[in-house]
Amino acid sequence: MSGIFSISSTIKCDVLIIGAGGAGLRCAAEILEKRPGTDIVAVTKVANPQKSHTQTAQGGMAAVDPKDPVDKPVYHMFDTWKGSDCSADQNVIKKIVESGWEQTVWMENHGMHLSRDENGRVSKRTFGGHTLGFGETSAFRCVFEADRTGKGIMDNVWGEALKGGTSFINQAIATELLFTGDRCTGAVIFREKEGEFVVVLAKATVLATGGDGQIFKVTTNCRQNTGDGLAIILQSGLPVMDPEAVQFHPTGIVGPGILASETLRSVGGILRNKGLEPFMERYAPKMKELAPRDLVARAIETEVREGRGILNPDHNIEHVWIDLRHLSDYIHEVQIPEVSSFFKKFINLDPKKDLCPVRPSNHYQMGGIPTNEFGEIQKNSESLISGLFAVGECASASFHGFNRLGTNSLLELVTMGKVTGEKVVNCLDAEQPGRPKNAGEKTFSLFSGFMKQRGRDNLGQIREEMRILMTEKVGVFRTEEGISQALETLKELKERADKAALSSNSLIMNQDLIQRWELNNLLVVSMVTAQGALNRRESRGGHFREDFPERKDQFNHHTLAYMTEFGDVKLGERPIDMSIYEEKGEHYEKFGMIERKY
Amino acid sequence: MDGGMVMETNYKLTLKIERYDPDTKESWVQDYQLEAGRILRFTDLFRKINNELDPTLAWNSSCEHAQCGTCAVMVNGRPLLACELLVENAVVQFGTTVFEIAPITVAPVVRDLIVDLEQAYERVNQAKPYIIKPVENFNKGNEYQISPRDLERYVDATRCINCFCCATACLSSQKTFLGPNAVLASIVRLMDPREEAKKERLKILYSEKGIYRCHTSKACSFVCPKEIDVAHFIALAKEGRFESEEGD
Numbered sequence: 001m002s003g004i005f006s007i008s009s010t011i012k013c014d015v016l017i018i019g020a021g022g023a024g025l026r027c028a029a030e031i032l033e034k035r036p037g038t039d040i041v042a043v044t045k046v047a048n049p050q051k052s053h054t055q056t057a058q059g060g061m062a063a064v065d066p067k068d069p070v071d072k073p074v075y076h077m078f079d080t081w082k083g084s085d086c087s088a089d090q091n092v093i094k095k096i097v098e099s100g101w102e103q104t105v106w107m108e109n110h111g112m113h114l115s116r117d118e119n120g121r122v123s124k125r126t127f128g129g130h131t132l133g134f135g136e137t138s139a140f141r142c143v144f145e146a147d148r149t150g151k152g153i154m155d156n157v158w159g160e161a162l163k164g165g166t167s168f169i170n171q172a173i174a175t176e177l178l179f180t181g182d183r184c185t186g187a188v189i190f191r192e193k194e195g196e197f198v199v200v201l202a203k204a205t206v207l208a209t210g211g212d213g214q215i216f217k218v219t220t221n222c223r224q225n226t227g228d229g230l231a232i233i234l235q236s237g238l239p240v241m242d243p244e245a246v247q248f249h250p251t252g253i254v255g256p257g258i259l260a261s262e263t264l265r266s267v268g269g270i271l272r273n274k275g276l277e278p279f280m281e282r283y284a285p286k287m288k289e290l291a292p293r294d295l296v297a298r299a300i301e302t303e304v305r306e307g308r309g310i311l312n313p314d315h316n317i318e319h320v321w322i323d324l325r326h327l328s329d330y331i332h333e334v335q336i337p338e339v340s341s342f343f344k345k346f347i348n349l350d351p352k353k354d355l356c357p358v359r360p361s362n363h364y365q366m367g368g369i370p371t372n373e374f375g376e377i378q379k380n381s382e383s384l385i386s387g388l389f390a391v392g393e394c395a396s397a398s399f400h401g402f403n404r405l406g407t408n409s410l411l412e413l414v415t416m417g418k419v420t421g422e423k424v425v426n427c428l429d430a431e432q433p434g435r436p437k438n439a440g441e442k443t444f445s446l447f448s449g450f451m452k453q454r455g456r457d458n459l460g461q462i463r464e465e466m467r468i469l470m471t472e473k474v475g476v477f478r479t480e481e482g483i484s485q486a487l488e489t490l491k492e493l494k495e496r497a498d499k500a501a502l503s504s505n506s507l508i509m510n511q512d513l514i515q516r517w518e519l520n521n522l523l524v525v526s527m528v529t530a531q532g533a534l535n536r537r538e539s540r541g542g543h544f545r546e547d548f549p550e551r552k553d554q555f556n557h558h559t560l561a562y563m564t565e566f567g568d569v570k571l572g573e574r575p576i577d578m579s580i581y582e583e584k585g586e587h588y589e590k591f592g593m594i595e596r597k598y
Numbered sequence: 599m600d601g602g603m604v605m606e607t608n609y610k611l612t613l614k615i616e617r618y619d620p621d622t623k624e625s626w627v628q629d630y631q632l633e634a635g636r637i638l639r640f641t642d643l644f645r646k647i648n649n650e651l652d653p654t655l656a657w658n659s660s661c662e663h664a665q666c667g668t669c670a671v672m673v674n675g676r677p678l679l680a681c682e683l684l685v686e687n688a689v690v691q692f693g694t695t696v697f698e699i700a701p702i703t704v705a706p707v708v709r710d711l712i713v714d715l716e717q718a719y720e721r722v723n724q725a726k727p728y729i730i731k732p733v734e735n736f737n738k739g740n741e742y743q744i745s746p747r748d749l750e751r752y753v754d755a756t757r758c759i760n761c762f763c764c765a766t767a768c769l770s771s772q773k774t775f776l777g778p779n780a781v782l783a784s785i786v787r788l789m790d791p792r793e794e795a796k797k798e799r800l801k802i803l804y805s806e807k808g809i810y811r812c813h814t815s816k817a818c819s820f821v822c823p824k825e826i827d828v829a830h831f832i833a834l835a836k837e838g839r840f841e842s843e844e845g846d
């Protein structure tokens with residue numbers, strides 16, 4: 001059946017960027033600035049790069065201003081290290097933190113509309129987890145564009161990439177990486193609108209496909225975040241790192257999962273269960289609602305699990321309430337107008353009068369495709385694959401370890417985008433690769449496999465079952481038993497999916513076909529996530545094992561997971577870089593295996 | 599009040615969706631009957647149709663919380679974002695439980711509700727959504743100084759997400775006019791003190807396809823889901839009022 005498919009054309013270029021979000025296009029902009037005229041092809045699943053997930057980031061971007069009289073890079077490094085639960089790589093922390101301000105200025109100079117203070121300078125605000133003096137007081141370290149910082153970055157890097165002459169292939173998916181020996185030479189791309197497969201040959205290929213939030217039922221992530229980049233990498237026999245390191249935000253709005261910011265709790269919002277009890281008093285008698293994200297998320301999940309949640313009939317999701325009714329009009333109108341309007345707009349409730357439903361929502365993937373501090377992809381802990389890079393949320397260098405601080409992701413995108421761009425430029429003098437003979441074979445056999453099935457199962461249903469399974473068994477709480485069940489069920493779901501027929505075998509804009517392909521990726525990423533979680537018999541950052549609630553020194557390393565056959569996961573390790581500690585400079589003692597207590 | 603009580607209201611809806619099959623080139627209107635809770639959004643309804651009734655119905659979305667502008671469709675003749683339209687609000691706003699849903703009209707349809715946004719974006723690209731040439735920054739290595747009041751004059755125009763609702767509503771926009779959102783992208787940079795290439799921008803704005811095609815009907819401002827007063831910015835541009843004015 002795969003005989004019915006063919007490659008309709010071959011495009012040759014200098015650089016192929018797979019994923020045109022903030023990270024991918026910051027990288028493109030850097031390459032174009034260093035080497036104007038570079039022939040770049042950027043591919044995106046969405047209708048236009050501007051529709052990428054980066055567009056939705058609100059809060060801001062962390063950056064230490066060298067003119068700031070009190071803030072210092074070492075404080076930001078410490079916060080990031082502590083926040084990561086001592087699992088981020090210190091060489092990467094140092095590199096990213098130290099270039100934060102330069103990158104902010106780059107963005108501003110290239111036209112980002114950052115919010116200003118009275119002097120016309122870039123404004124800064126505080127954000128959770130960012131401190132001065134190693135945890136003493138809050139730092140003003142977050143630059144922002146009102147409540148749409150991600151959009152500011154996205155518009156900016158898209159504009160720069162466009163101006164520099166990047167060719168975009170929109171509404172298209174990369175399905176397969178091409179290799180000649182240990183060198184990556186491009187990828188196979190399926191153009192959804194045309195229903196065509198094309199080969200793009202490039203001297204350098206950059207993966208920037210973003211997160212994998214869709215493996216969970218409730219997520220703040222956009223519809224296209226299906227972990228494609230991770231699945232493609234695994235299919236190529238390469239590892240992903242720390243897939244079990246997943247962040248859950250305590251308060252997602254039921255059911256769209258939209259983020260309801262921490263501010264609601266800091267201005268006095270109270271979490272209540274079915275009996276309207278303010279339950280945080282039982283979990284954190286002192287801090288109550290203001291306890292750290294992961295603790296609040298676990299408290300909410302416990303309430304739901306023990307039958308004190310409320311079922312939302314429209315979305316079929318159990319939740320707790322956040323009560324904002326007692327807050328003054330001033331707070332509602334001046335301090336939380338934005339989030340209030342989300343409740344109004346997306347679930348038609350008035351937080352002044354109504355209880356509002358919230359549930360922890362999957363938010364961020366800390367792990368990803370392992371790279372070094374230059375975005376280069378590693379074959380194993382010693383060697384690199386030439387011509388292949390990864391950057392952004394799909395990559396893991398690792399700046400966030402097992403828990404990411406708010407505003408650190410945007411910082412990572414722009415700095416690593418730049419650094420990787422510089423490295424890519426070094427590949428451009430290489431010879432233009434030829435097309436490997438087997439280009440497209442993997443993709444064709446996969447697609448023809450989808451098309452020849454005749455089973456009557458419902459693919460949408462399988463996807464939903466998988467997402468609920470992951471939320472319940474590999475979500476906020478994890479146990480040996482639950483994860484093991486999840487692993488078994490994932491195999492069953494995969495078998496069911498493999499027999500299910502598509503509703504149509506058309507190649508042109510066939511949503512069912514694309515979602516079928518995505519389902520494969522979701523299942524693959526779920527599998528390695530669950531296996532990583534099973535193996536890590538400790539708790540660290542966003543990974544919480546009820547049966548092993550403490551962090552353990554024997555797990556002071558990154559997880560590497562390989563899977564070329566579905567279900568057959570092979571695990572390895574990568575050491576955590578502790579160069580700041582080892583160099584024994586000023587304050588080095590803050591960078592040991594410290595406790596993550598707030 | 600018992601916190602466990604939730605209002606359970608279901609609506610019986612009819613969605614009459616315009617469909618197009620690129621393989622056969624056939625177009626038709628298909629009726630879907632479905633029952634839906636009050637706070638489902640129209641994107642949820644489309645997903646429900648896919649999962650329960652008809653997996654072949656094609657529609658587009660990405661963030662699904664009104665930040666990306668991918669899910670614009672026509673509902674009973676009005677362009678809007680499907681992710682923002684709640685069932686119970688739609689029933690009140692349109693006074694009916696029957697909804698005619700069609701793709702937006704700014705570009706050819708690829709399949710069903712999906713249009714070729716790439717073609718629509720061509721016009722935004724022509725308006726150059728970036729700084730063409732930056733003015734010299736006398737404070738090298740630092741940000742340009744822009745007073746919050748200067749920024750205030752045009753910051754609203756920077757909020758555009760290119761959903762093309764305005765371009766769909768604008769009678770002038772289809773062939774002869776770049777369209778309200780595209781000219782907005784250029785007006786932003788005419789008002790931005792960091793842009794040097796003002797002349798080139800004015801040329802785009804006052805070209806054949808430029809703002810003189812606009813009849814000041816304000817349909818754009820009326821439908822914009824981000825509540826941007828697009829027509830106000832076009833009016834400023836017609837009068838050439840880009841710079842900060844004293845006493846303004």
Ligand SMILES: Cc1cc2nc3c(=O)[nH]c(=O)nc-3n(C[C@H](O)[C@H](O)[C@H](O)COP(=O)(O)OP(=O)(O)OC[C@H]3O[C@@H](n4cnc5c(N)ncnc54)[C@H](O)[C@@H]3O)c2cc1C
Nearest residue numbers: 019021022023045053054059060174210392393407409410
């Ligand atoms: C609601 C929300 C708020 C946030 N707020 C903040 C914040 O305030 N500060 C902060 O620092 N971080 C924030 N984050 C996190 C941050 O926004 C993301 O981590 C970041 O935007 C990811 O950027 P990216 O470029 O890696 O990926 P994305 O922006 O997701 O881009 C991925 C690109 O890859 C494409 N793609 C994916 N798969 C394929 C494929 N197979 N083929 C071709 N193309 C593909 C997509 O279409 C897209 O163009 C927030 C996240 C969420 C969900």
Ligand code: SF4
Nearest residue numbers: 768812813815816818
């Ligand atoms: S005011 Fe001008 S741009 Fe806006 S809809 Fe009317 S004609 Fe179109």
Ligand code: SF4
Nearest residue numbers: 758761762764779822
């Ligand atoms: S101006 Fe408003 S309606 Fe027009 S594209 Fe922008 S956001 Fe959409």
